[in-house]
Amino acid sequence: MEIIELDPADGDLVSGAYDVMVASHKADHPENPAPHRGSFVAGLSYPPPDQDEAHFVAVEDGRVVATMGIGLPNRSNLHFGWAWGSVHPEHRRKGIGSALLEHFIAYAREHGRTELTLDTHMAWENGVERAKAGRSFLEKHGFKLALTTINRSCAVDALAADTEQALLDKARAAAGDDYEIISWIGRTPEELVETMARIDSTILAEVPLGDLELEPETIDAELKRAKQDRTEAMGLKVVQTVARYRGSGEVVANTCVFLHDDGEFPDAYQGITIVDKDHRGHRLGLLLKLENLRLLRENFPHLRAIWTDNADVNAPMIDINVTLGYEIVDANGEFLRKFEA
Ligand SMILES: CC(C)(COP(=O)(O)OP(=O)(O)OC[C@H]1O[C@@H](n2cnc3c(N)ncnc32)[C@H](O)[C@@H]1OP(=O)(O)O)[C@@H](O)C(=O)NCCC(=O)NCCS
Incomplete structure (x- = not known):
């Protein structure tokens, strides 16, 4: 070999x-x-x-x-x-x-x-069976479980139309008039690149990372554009919805879904959903995900399901996903081994 x-x-x-x-x-x-x-x-x-x-x-x-x-x-x-x-x-x-x-x-x-990680699929309660090979293999090599994320999937039409509409109405009412909801397919509109880069830079500080010691990454407009170039080169399309706070003009909440732009691949992947700390509690997470789902369904009729993974401890995000009809499939274990510098 x-x-x-x-x-x-x-x-x-x-x-x-x-x-x-x-x-x-x-x-x-x-x-x-x-x-x-x-x-x-x-x-x-x-x-x-x-x-x-x-x-x-x-x-x-x-x-x-x-x-x-x-x-x-x-x-x-x-x-x-x-x-x-x-x-x-x-x-x-x-x-x-x-x-x-x-x-x-x-x-x-x-x-x-000095800090190396690998991940493997694992079974999770109410999900499907998974072999223990990956976990046994990684533990045998001195890696320890550092973060568990749960994989859930949701049919794009999981909710009955009237249930979905009622949820959307409620979320719109809770958000009120303080936020402008903006959606797009593909690249971030140029006038929003700076403010989107700002909110993207907060991601690693805001999502639960378990025992992974990762520092927030500063994403500037140039890096943001380069990431979009790569998404396009991979044949992926982004469907994105954000909330811009009228008081400051800044984007304060964001959700995005990635899909293969080939007219046939049935699965799409939920990317980050994030609401700025100062703007939580207005149902912006649910609102953006519902608006984005509608856009996705209207424009990509070949899509059947969206997949998401959330840290097992991320209750607020999981609550929203369960409301939307996401169901557990399995988990991902991120295993870490540390070495001397
Ligand atoms: C995990 C995986 C990479 C192991 O590959 P492999 O070539 O079979 O591994 P090795 O032969 O080097 O096994 C080394 C040790 O890991 C452990 N191990 C591997 N497979 C195992 C299994 N099915 N059950 C229990 N222990 C297992 C054993 O301790 C084994 O040593 P042993 O054979 O002397 O008992 C392989 O099963 C795989 O590709 N799984 C799917 C992908 C995945 O989960 N990857 C995780 C790491 S990225």
Whole structure:
């Protein structure tokens, strides 16, 4: 078995890696959204602007048997590194996963990273079954559970039309006239980029992170635009709704959903939903999500479901999602191992 850096131009290796992802998805967590070939391939050549990435495959007898991506933040959180990947179900328990994990640790350590994480699907109460392999594997290698997020999904038409309308009316009444609700599909309107960058910069300080010591990332307008370039390069579209406080002109609440813009992939992913501390308690979270859902349904009739993951302790966000009809599927365990500097 050989570990090779994945060259995005090597079509056979890229296809082999994608096939491993598909086989693992089918064996390990078939209820979750499937890997998307176009986005995977595009992502290999187009890393996020705030993260350096490297991709590796394990090859045995000329066939790709495992795949791994490594992400190293390059602006803030320079102590941190994470990896993702899987071993083909027919090639497990032969030490391939361990070899890749050691490769990740060596690579990240060489780049000065001291806090390394990987995640794995886990079962959660009222959800579907999940194998314990990922957790056992990571614990065997000295990683400890640092953050649990629960994956929920919701049909785009989960609520009866009159229930949805009643919720929307109530949320609109609670928000009152102080907020202008603005929605768009695609790139952030240029006049909102600065204020959106400001609210995006608060995300890491506001979402529960368990034992992950991540500092808030400062997102400026330039980085915000570069992130949007990457979203487009990946063939993803964003559907977004924000609330602008009339008193200050600033965006104080935001929700967004990402989808594959190919007219057929049925699953969409909920991105961040955030309401500025000073503007909580006005039902802005629920209001924005409902407005955004309507926009999504009207413009992308091929979509069937939206997926979201919330920290298990994030009660206010989970309350909103349950109201909207989200149901538990499984959980994600983020496992952390710390090294000496
Ligand atoms: C987790 C995973 C990467 C392990 O790959 P692998 O090549 O089978 O792992 P290894 O053969 O190196 O196993 C090393 C040790 O992990 C533990 N382990 C691995 N699979 C296990 C299982 N099914 N049950 C219990 N322990 C397991 C064992 O301690 C094992 O040592 P042993 O075989 O001597 O008992 C693989 O099962 C997988 O791809 N799962 C889906 C993706 C995932 O959850 N990834 C998590 C890490 S990113």
